[in-house]
Amino acid sequence: MTPVTVQDRFKEYLPDQRDYFDLQVTEDWPAFLSREWDQARRFEVARLMRCVQPATILDVGCGCGFHDAEMARYPFVRRVDAIDYSPKSIEKAEAHYGHPKVRRTVADLVEFEPETPYDLVVSFQVIEHTEDADDFVRQCLRCCRPGGHVAIFTVNRMRPYNRRRARHGKEPELEDPMHKREFTIGELEEIGERNGLVPLRRIVYAAEGPRIPRFLALWAGFLFSGLATRLGAIYAKPE
Secondary structure, three states: OOOOOHHHHOOOOOOOOHHHHHHHHHHOHHHHHOHHHHHHHHHHHHHHHHHOOOOEEEEEOOOOOHHHHHHHOOOOOOEEEEEEOOHHHHHHHHHHOOOOOEEEEEOOHHHOOOOOOEEEEEEEOOHHHOOOHHHHHHHHHHOEEEEEEEEEEEEEOOOHHHHHHHHOOOOOOOOOOOOOOOEOHHHHHHHHHHOOOEEEEEEEEEEOOOOOOHHHHHHHHHHOHHHEEEEEEEEEOOO
């Protein structure tokens, strides 16, 4: 019998999801320790660090903390500050992915006041959960120094499954009921532009399909954009 996960129990979108993530990271913690997920998270960080070399980073919605520790491994990174409004997520991150360069805090982005603006403000799979994507981008911009960068990674709304639905006249489906909205790479870049950012680099990656081996899936989506299930936009903040 397949065990019932926290995600299985929550079928309706919640504007405030901190209790949901507290439960998920506690009850379903083994799911966060997937080898395939680790490969995807390393891939995201590696693609990002090929484009920018920040000394200071703010990770918004850091979750279990894997990305923070991975970014901290790069020698040019001096400090990674990470925030999440889920206390249990911060607790798990500190227990499992501690790093001397990483400082984590329980905080909501809208209330967070940085000591100094960051070279890079980044979020991994967060914007799709937010009520107001434009406000989320503006809050990221607020924490970034002039001349710095903002990077947002998220789900590709027009992944192959939804492209097939579109060919049959059907609306796209959300990947997760906790997602408010999913985006195409063009839509993600437009949100950045209308809130004062300059699109610098787009990243599409990961693929789905029974004929695509798991070890090739990340690169298949990267090399063939029509297969991509994930995407990222890197923006520059004007001086």
